[in-house]
Amino acid sequence: MASQEIETLASALARLPGLGPRSARRVVLWLVKRRETALLQLLAALEQVRDRLVECRICGNVDTQNPCGICADPRRDQTSVCVVEDVADLWALDRAKLYTGRYHVLGGKLSAMDGVRPEDLNIGSLLERVASGGIDEVVLAMNATLEGQTTAHYLAERLEEYPLRITQLAHGLPVGGELDYLDEGTLAQALRARRPVG
């Protein structure tokens, strides 16, 4: 039977996404064996994050500076804003280094069942950014889920009054995907979103 301290740590770790009680116990054991090296490094890293991490006042990204590194980067295209549901989506898009504009993190998606209303998301700040000018394009990069698409539809309507190009990520054939293996819904989307070649 492990001591109270170890149990507390294990149950705290077990709540982390992707872990569970079994993996948490394994992590604890691994850390205990390396209490002078890895455990110290982890402690220091956690403290740094706790002390220095802030939410960017422009886009809602998390970073150690405010505005965040992306918003402060002068090489980034100032005229294009990509709207995402969560910071994780921003990271996923930015890892690919394909998008050169800036982001806006909503902090969730509209959901009547979960009681998430427009005022609970960073929509007001998005409209302010757009209203203050200098933005030509808004890319709606919501998930292809029911709530994600509802949110995208909602934003498109709220943004209608501004002189903007509103675009949305394409849905359809994945890269490397074979038609034969796709479900009809995805195929229908791909067909609807077909475009001229060349």
Place this chain on the structure above:
Amino acid sequence: MALDAITLSHFRNHRETRLDGARQFNLLVGENGAGKTNVLEAISLFAPGRGLRRAALAEIAGAAGPGGFSVGASLAGQPDEEALRLGTYTKAAQPGRRLVQVNGTPASAVGLGEWLAISWLTPAMDRLFADSAGARRRFMDRMALALDPAHARHAARYENALRERNRLLSDDRPPEAAWLDGIEAQMAQHGALLAQGRARTVAAVGQEIAVLPEQPFARPVLVYAAGGPAGQDAFAAALKSGRGRDRAARRSLVGPHRDELEVTMAGKNVPAASCSTGEQKAMLIAITLAHAQLAARGRPGLLLLDEVAAHLDPFRRASLFERLRSGRAQVWLTGTELGPFAEIRAEAAVWQVSGGQVERV
């Protein structure tokens, strides 16, 4: 190809059960509670969905076992053709998650529909015509799903969008129009496809039934009655114009969630719900057989008939067997005794089921 062997392991009262050498007719005979329907349920899990009892997976694993269950099936074709092995199982660590294997390789449950077309008729379905409209919508969806696996996704998405809209409408604050627009766009898209799928299925089953004689089985006439305007744009417009009314009612009053499957008895022109118990059963059999015939196009069909033969008079029973014999599907029947099956006894594979064990007779 046809189902040749099936194995059940820690499946309800079956600890380890193996049924070999299936034929076109397969009989499971035994007392009440022996585990006959459990075998049918196990087979029904080779269709996408929750099987013929609509049971929670965690309920299925035998209490005495390791906490998970598994069902295996092998399908044999020509002698030189390699057998196809299908498996579906749960693990003790995740009793609510069904895993599927095809020839030893992980596959999706939805993909099972590519290999087998499974239809069933159980005593629980006897009340279908007298039951709520919701039960008949589920019945339509199950038939549609067997013909087009994508149907399930439209149904689920529509259901979610509908719940979102109803929640917004029943809020004390007036709902924001742009938000409703977003939800209704999703409802219209998936609702239109859902309605089309149901309409198509009912029409196809109806055509299959229409060519049958009115005797000895009561012949049903099926009509799909749409709960909302057909087509995505018309439905979206109806939702938008109905907001005030729906808000007063605190729920959505048009759409495929108000669909109905209207069944009447041919010749008599009487709603199925007002027909005799025997006539209702006969119409259910007609629908099930017609659907099985449709579903089995291009893939082996399986028809699971739980306690069906005992409730028919000898004349209708003989006629049922005759129809089954000329049909495309392999048939699995249960009964408490062999008597009613005398006519197919010689050609059938027969198992005596008792206490979760089977013995080939």
